[in-house]
Amino acid sequence: MIMRKLTLAAVGGIATLAxxxxxxxxxxxxxxxxxxxxxxxxxxxxxxxxxxxxxxxxLRVKNLDGKAMEFESKSLRVEKVVAANSxxxxxxxxxxxxxxxxxxxxxxxxxxxxxxx
Amino acid sequence: xxxxxxxxxxxxxxxxxAASLCxxxxxxxxxxxxxxxxxxxxKYIFGFTTGSGIGLEGEKEFTxxxxxxxxxxxxxxxxxxxxxxxxxxxxQFIQIEFGALGSTHHIAGVTDLDxxxxxxxxxxxxxxRYLAIERTSSNPLAVTLAFEPTVRRIDETGGERVRNYxxxxxxxxxxxxxxxxLFAGFNLLYEPEVTWGTSGAVEREAKxxxxxxxxxxxxxxxxxxxxxxxxxHYDAANLTAFxxxxxxxxxxxxxxxxxxxxMTAAWNAQVWGRxxxxxxxxxxxxxxxxxxxxxxxxxx
Numbered sequence: 001m002i003m004r005k006l007t008l009a010a011v012g013g014i015a016t017l018a019x020x021x022x023x024x025x026x027x028x029x030x031x032x033x034x035x036x037x038x039x040x041x042x043x044x045x046x047x048x049x050x051x052x053x054x055x056x057x058x059l060r061v062k063n064l065d066g067k068a069m070e071f072e073s074k075s076l077r078v079e080k081v082v083a084a085n086s087x088x089x090x091x092x093x094x095x096x097x098x099x100x101x102x103x104x105x106x107x108x109x110x111x112x113x114x115x116x117x
Numbered sequence: 118x119x120x121x122x123x124x125x126x127x128x129x130x131x132x133x134x135a136a137s138l139c140x141x142x143x144x145x146x147x148x149x150x151x152x153x154x155x156x157x158x159x160k161y162i163f164g165f166t167t168g169s170g171i172g173l174e175g176e177k178e179f180t181x182x183x184x185x186x187x188x189x190x191x192x193x194x195x196x197x198x199x200x201x202x203x204x205x206x207x208x209q210f211i212q213i214e215f216g217a218l219g220s221t222h223h224i225a226g227v228t229d230l231d232x233x234x235x236x237x238x239x240x241x242x243x244x245x246r247y248l249a250i251e252r253t254s255s256n257p258l259a260v261t262l263a264f265e266p267t268v269r270r271i272d273e274t275g276g277e278r279v280r281n282y283x284x285x286x287x288x289x290x291x292x293x294x295x296x297x298x299l300f301a302g303f304n305l306l307y308e309p310e311v312t313w314g315t316s317g318a319v320e321r322e323a324k325x326x327x328x329x330x331x332x333x334x335x336x337x338x339x340x341x342x343x344x345x346x347x348x349x350h351y352d353a354a355n356l357t358a359f360x361x362x363x364x365x366x367x368x369x370x371x372x373x374x375x376x377x378x379x380m381t382a383a384w385n386a387q388v389w390g391r392x393x394x395x396x397x398x399x400x401x402x403x404x405x406x407x408x409x410x411x412x413x414x415x416x417x
Contacts, residue, residue, distance in 0.1 A: 004414060072173065073156075073173075074156035074158060074173070075154070075156055075158065075252070075253075075254075077171070077172070077173050077174055077206070077207075077209045078173055078174050078175065078209065079173040079174070079175055079176055080175060081171075092209070093209050094249075096253045096255070096256070097253070097255065097385075098253040098254035098255055099254045100254075101155070101156060105376050
């Protein structure tokens with residue numbers, strides 16, 4: 001009996017997660033706002049980006065430097081290594097209004113922010 | 118016995134006070150730098166209490182997480198369980214973890230437990246975490262729902278061969294009280310389990326409880342804090358046969374060595390407890406006198 005209950009609870013939990021995963025996907029499928037930024041001489045340009053709330057965002061990060069960088073943001077919950085002289089594409093969920101900071105994880109001084117309104 | 122209990126309680130309070138003093142000292146010295154600190158992942162900054170963080174999409178992590186339990190009412194009791202764990206974050210809302218369990222038991226002269234000195238590969242687990250409420254610059258609260266099925270072939274407490282299935286469900290919440298500096302963490306736990314012993318006897322039990330923690334970032338890579346847990350034990354999965362409860366209290370520490378490597382440490386002492394039908398101080402039948410946690414993680 002108890003095993004049946006535990007199994008049911010496990011199945012229920014997995015089903016909840018599956019639904020949650022599916023619930024996340026449609027927002028990514030919405031038309032995303034595309035934002036471009038470049039990384040040059042160890043700095044983001046521009047260092048402050050703007051986007052509308054409640055719409056998914058595609059960030060295109062062009063690394064113009066001769067070494068790899070890692071675009072990372074705890075509040076956006078994304079990280080992506082972008083090789084030297086190449087472009088990285090980062091898909092971000094629809095965001096609530098606020099300020100979301102990002103940085104290069106390989107370079108303490110390279111920082112920027114996405115302001116969502 | 119009472120002197121030992123009192124000494125343990127004073128030790129815990131003294132450590133919390135020392136941690137608070139350290140927080141104050143570092144806090145004042147570093148206050149002007151705090152605005153330049155990067156955001157912090159809150160999952161590991163509260164000790165035994167787990168924060169709401171689920172990592173970053175695309176991030177993978179390997180961790181070694183050891184929890185030690187020390188002290189029963191009599192004899193000598195030391196037991197540890199280590200999780201060798203892989204974590205990954207497939208979406209911006211979900212984190213998945215899985216791994217193997219290793220355990221050690223050093224038991225001598227403890228009532229109701231066999232003497233034992235052993236190390237064993239004791240089981241496996243998986244954890245699924247879903248971020249239900251996310252923190253933004255205008256909302257300081259974040260909440261994650263998690264469940265963790267675990268299977269063991271070695272009893273967590275006594276070390277004997279068993280077949281044990283546990284299903285931990287937990288709500289992890291945290292609140293950013295001061296931007297990037299001061300955080301409060303809360304957990305609500307329900308952990309039913311069923312165990313088959315070698316004799317064929319079946320034991321059903323559950324743990325239910327919650328915690329509150331406060332952590333202050335005293336430097337960009339150091340977080341100090343304290344936490345309190347209240348735990349209840351039942352001899353039934355549906356919380357009908359209450360057998361005792363306990364309050365655990367202690368300090369916590371989080372240290373980030375590099376952007377990709379960190380450790381967390383915590384120590385809890387039982388400061389209050391009761392066993393139903395046994396008029397003694399503390400609950401050392403279902404819980405331990407002390408517990409400690411040491412976790413190392415590498416992101417890749």
